[in-house]
Amino acid sequence: MAATESSLSQTINDDLLIALEDGRVRAAYQPIVEVASGRVVAEEALARYIDRQGQVHPAFAFIEGAEQREIVHRIDHRLACDTIHRCSQQIAAGREPIAHFVNISANLLRHRDLVQDILDTAVTACTTCFPESIAEKPLVIEITERQLLDNIHETKKIMAPFLDFGLRLAIDDFGSGYSSLLYLADLPITFLKIEGELVRRAPYEAKVRAILKGVQDLAGELDLITIAEFVESEQVLDVVREIGVDWAQGYHFGRPEIPPERY
Numbered sequence: 001m002a003a004t005e006s007s008l009s010q011t012i013n014d015d016l017l018i019a020l021e022d023g024r025v026r027a028a029y030q031p032i033v034e035v036a037s038g039r040v041v042a043e044e045a046l047a048r049y050i051d052r053q054g055q056v057h058p059a060f061a062f063i064e065g066a067e068q069r070e071i072v073h074r075i076d077h078r079l080a081c082d083t084i085h086r087c088s089q090q091i092a093a094g095r096e097p098i099a100h101f102v103n104i105s106a107n108l109l110r111h112r113d114l115v116q117d118i119l120d121t122a123v124t125a126c127t128t129c130f131p132e133s134i135a136e137k138p139l140v141i142e143i144t145e146r147q148l149l150d151n152i153h154e155t156k157k158i159m160a161p162f163l164d165f166g167l168r169l170a171i172d173d174f175g176s177g178y179s180s181l182l183y184l185a186d187l188p189i190t191f192l193k194i195e196g197e198l199v200r201r202a203p204y205e206a207k208v209r210a211i212l213k214g215v216q217d218l219a220g221e222l223d224l225i226t227i228a229e230f231v232e233s234e235q236v237l238d239v240v241r242e243i244g245v246d247w248a249q250g251y252h253f254g255r256p257e258i259p260p261e262r263y
């Protein structure tokens, strides 16, 4: 790593806890579109760090530092609560409900008090967003294959409060390197988010297209909704549509954007 790069990440690490307290760790929201209709049906909350000069840094620039400082669970918790409030404001403003995807780390799942707080926030601060009468709540928990594999039964137990409440589950970065499919058998998964690198390469490589077709067939059998990540162009979208992927996300539809106000 270049000296300037490492000193930048050091500066970020030193500031991260203060940033969290100052409200400079924010969610940027990226739209997710239904391929068949082109309608925005969901969005994903992505973590961003804003430095003291107001410059925005993506998650990869600070997540490692956050792990070292053991505050990833606090970032996850912040984003989930902000997203719940955003969802409730949108509903209150009369907008069509959409699904709100949030990334949850294994680290958060180990902090039961914060998991409970997210649920409490959902129930109390947001009765319009999460009415008890609706079985399927708009908040979707994204978790990566890697995090699930560490201990699937333990994960299932810890996820139980979310699932009992009616939140749905998405597998993030599917196909990015962990090939055990056991969790598909053991967990009530609703969405499969297909690794962006595969999606991006699909127009140029028959082999990659064959992999995506296989994933789509599997998802169809299991009744999962598929989401292609990194759809950056019309050309990629055409391939994704031909394969039959349900939903798509990527720069072609919109970049992650931080809303002007915190929720």
Ligand code: G
Pocket (backbone or CB within 6 Å): 030, 046, 058, 059, 103, 172, 173, 229, 230, 231, 232, 249, 250, 251, 252, 256
């Ligand atoms: O693993 P996860 O899907 O949560 O990570 C998404 C990351 O990828 C975000 O930080 C987001 O900014 C970035 N991203 C979103 N859409 C695109 C895209 O179309 N192309 C590329 N290269 N990156 C994207």
Ligand code: MN
Pocket (backbone or CB within 6 Å): 044, 103, 142, 172
């Ligand atoms: Mn994600």
